[in-house]
Amino acid sequence: MHIVIAHFGTHYVGNPGGVEKVICQFSNEMIRRGHAVTILYRDYCEGNPYFPLDSRVVQNNILFQHGKKIISEKLPVGLRVLREIVRVFSKSGGQELNARFKGRQYGMQIQKYLAENPADVVLSCSVPSTKYVIDDAHCTAPVIQMMHSHPRYLFPRMSKAEKEAVGKCRVLQILLPSGLKTAKEFFPNLPVKVIGNPVYLPVKEAHPGDAKEKHLISCVGSLTKNKQQQLLCKAFARLAADYPDWNVELWGYSGSFGRSIQAWADKHSLSDRIFIKGKTTHVEEVYARSDIFCLPSRAEGWGLGLTEAMAAGVPAVGFKGCTGVEDLIQDGITGLLAENGDVDSLATALRSLMNDASKRKIMGQQAAESMKQYAPEKIWNEWEALLKDVIAGKK
Incomplete structure (x- = not known):
């Protein structure tokens, strides 16, 4: 299967964040299992992530074409000022303005890439990314919303446009059972799957009970x-x-x-x-x-x-x-x-x-x-089974 990971919410190149670490781990494992993986991202430059990534994973910055930047990752100054004014009265309103403008910028490039490189399934790493893929790029492949924030913290802050986009996903994945109640409140008709992050065995074990100088x-x-x-x-x-x-x-x-x-x-x-x-x-x-x-x-x-x-x-x-x-x-x-x-x-x-x-x-x-x-093998098995079910139309 060809898995496209949509990462348009935060910086990607050289970013030592938790989201980026999980994305790299996920990509490496799916490549190891024989699948094709593409990471679509947006950043001010082209480059590699902070964490190790299999060379067979395709990376594409949608803001660039043939090594030249063709789209800005920032809003024009006037819109940025307007966004901050709107945020004073409504955080979600400011977010909506942000999402709609950037969607118009990014949608065409995402659509073009997916037309030339069809995805069997798209894994969206953030709520804004989902809007860009579904509403602005008019993606026809099934989309899975991958959550890295807790629903209780994130969902109340979503804009109307973002909420509508997430509702069009095939499945909503969350990390912890404690997020189920909020997920069902916001998306009662969307299948929700709990899959935690993989926790790898340490290279070295700690010895917190030992006598030490420091x-x-x-x-x-x-x-x-x-x-x-x-x-x-x-x-x-x-x-x-x-x-x-x-x-x-x-x-x-x-x-x-x-x-x-x-x-x-x-x-x-x-x-x-x-x-x-x-x-x-x-x-x-x-x-x-x-x-x-x-x-x-x-x-x-x-x-x-x-x-x-x-x-x-x-x-x-x-x-x-x-x-x-x-x-x-x-x-x-x-x-x-x-x-x-x-x-x-x-x-x-x-x-x-x-x-x-x-x-x-x-x-x-x-x-x-x-x-x-x-354990990583358990987590990746759950992910692979979910991806296959979604592609087969079982979810």
Whole structure:
């Protein structure tokens, strides 16, 4: 089968994001299984993803033709100003304006590519991508909506045009059972399939219960307001004096939010205890050195770094009420859940694990065991079966 992956919602080239990692893993596996895979994307340049990708996967930037950029990825200045004005009164309204204009730009190029390279099935990585493919490119191949955000977080923010486009998909895939209720509320007539992300066995295992000269609390993921790494730093500040052999490392794309955290650490004389490390292609080394993994996000579709750390045997800490985190951490078994957004509660959870090496070891072992339900072979089998059913018209 020829699988076309539509990735028009975020940057693609060199982007170390979770969506891009899953797309590359998916593409590599389907190529290995004998299928043809094309990734259609949009970005300001042509190039390769951050993560390893089989050379047989076709990549095509719809904004370029024969190496020359023919379409801008940005709205004209006037429309950008109008969009921001509309957003003041309606976030979905601003999103709708964005989607409609970009759809007119992108639709013709997507349609042209699919006419020359027919797809058996299109896998859309974002809601805007679905609109561009179905409504603007008039795609006749079956489309599967692949969700990377949690429905509870994303669906209420959709524009009317985006909601209508998703409703025309053949199947809606979501990552976690907790998203089923919202998915059915928004799309009562659309088949919904729960398929989690694959969690690969670690190259190296962590040893969170071992005696060490230095212990580590790690957090892996882009430094953003949503992931709230500043709350981890503030919680650690309450503990640092009592635990001089513990440090914090924040890994991932940094930017302005990372700089603000660095300034905070400098101001509170914690720059020798809290380290902003940036991106890495050897994240397994981080997990192997970790004694606790903390993801203090307000919302996640799926905590990818979280599941990778847990698979390595690291006990995890996150917030109750955070989608994509509380679904994966079993409170008191594979880690601890603090009260949502509460720095004192987060500090208490961290202290509980920092105090008890035996607890860290047992919870880490249970975390690794819990991730076996997302074994790659199982996840890819589910995906392949879904793709075949959709093509055959069984879905």
